[in-house]
Amino acid sequence: MKAAIRVEKLSVSFAGKHVIRHLSLEIASGGPTFLVGRSGSGKTTLLRALNRLNECLPGCATSGQVELRLGEQWVDAYAATTNVENLRRRVGMVFQSPNVLPLSILRNIEMPLKVALSLPADEAEARAEQALREVHLWDEVKDRLSQAASTLSGGQQQRLCLARTLALRPQILLLDEPTASLDFKAAQRIEDLLLELKSRYTLLVVSHSLGQARRIAESLFVLHDGERIEALSKDVFQDRDALFSVMDELI
């Protein structure tokens, strides 16, 4: 197993209150690796610690070490020499609730490409189309690309956000409950998509659905109150009864 993410004694606190304490784990490349746990156990905070997004929130303090394998190189995420914008582009994150920018559908994808990657317009447009095709949204939006992204349905917005992240060509993809706010059919599409993406990205998925984890996870972690993280072996979480008995204590 080749590791892609190494977390060493990570602690994150907001306004002095610890959310994650002395957490260490190692996540394999590829995946998908699933992360489950009670709501409020710090799953989202853990994801945000990997691409240093917690820094954008008021009152946050982080200590410990996060190393990420980007390309063939290990990068110390919190080193002073690490370019944080570059890091965030390469460790893409899709939020739990769709966070489209108040721009058009096309601009949502193109703007970061043009601004953060300085791509010329035609290349940005080509990449946007490719990303929209990848998330199977192209046919639904190709005639309304200049409409506001907020006019899309929840499921479409979620796929747009995924496309926007994919277009930046990250190496690691963090997905925070990608199907939580979706109906069954939309969730199904995202699940299919994860299976397609897993060959090309290191996927770390926070999920509230054990059934989903059982269907597509390669490995699974259970986070307890931000303090203890438990790796479940594949034969445990593939076995429905064993999985549910482990999870019982979570609910």
Added chain:
Amino acid sequence: MAARLLYCAAAVSALAVLAILAFLVYFSLPLFQGDQLAALFSWHWRPLQNEFGILPMIAASLALAVSSMLVAYPLALGVCCFAHGLGPDWAARPLLVAVRLMSSVPTVVYGLVAAFSLVPLIRGASSGSGLCWLAALLTLAVLALPTIVLLLDNQFQRLESEIRLTAAALGLTRVQEMLQLTLPLSSRGLVMAAILGFGRALGDTLVPLMLAGNAPQPPLSLLDPMRTLTAHIALVVATDSQSAAYNSLFACGLILFLLTVLVNLGLRRIRTGATAHG
């Protein structure tokens, strides 16, 4: 019961505004008849010779409001951009605290400080008394700055709470976020802050009264004294004057009133535009 009270309050304030308008119209109506009007809209205010032209005051009011906005607005925008990502994080908070403090200082204090610091400076550098358009302009700019900054800051904060994390997750720097998202997306708020600031500058009385020199003449040079509509009304009411002079004040009041209404209509247009476009 509460609703009824609110209706009463609304009716009273609407009536008060209408009454003021009716009052102003009633008293200035005689002036709008016959050759009186030409006399009113002349460039000469010489009460002793029965000339009551208010054009110099109208021009001065507009010139002062526009010029002070030309100084204050870019400064305020710069302060806001600095506090929202273009400058270092540690500087943002003290800067906004200082601006908030500025907004709570009474106008007359600004006037006083300017009279004893800015005015002598201008007097030393030019030939006049130092009481002039420039002195009032700079002081008014300092006075209007916090209003504009706080409005813009509010707007930026609301927008940033929505886009900050997303922009960061996409690898945008704070500067890119400001230039590509925050500024373009708050264009409506930018215009509103400009209009409100203009209204504030137009309506201010103390600063031009204390610093602009109050000579009723067209504003042709920054170093010349000028007299605004507001200062004009205050001066004529406060000094012993003939009743004929009083009459022209109502025209001044009416014009100020109408200008303020225009400013408010402009704001309303932008606001309703905002809700119409979601």
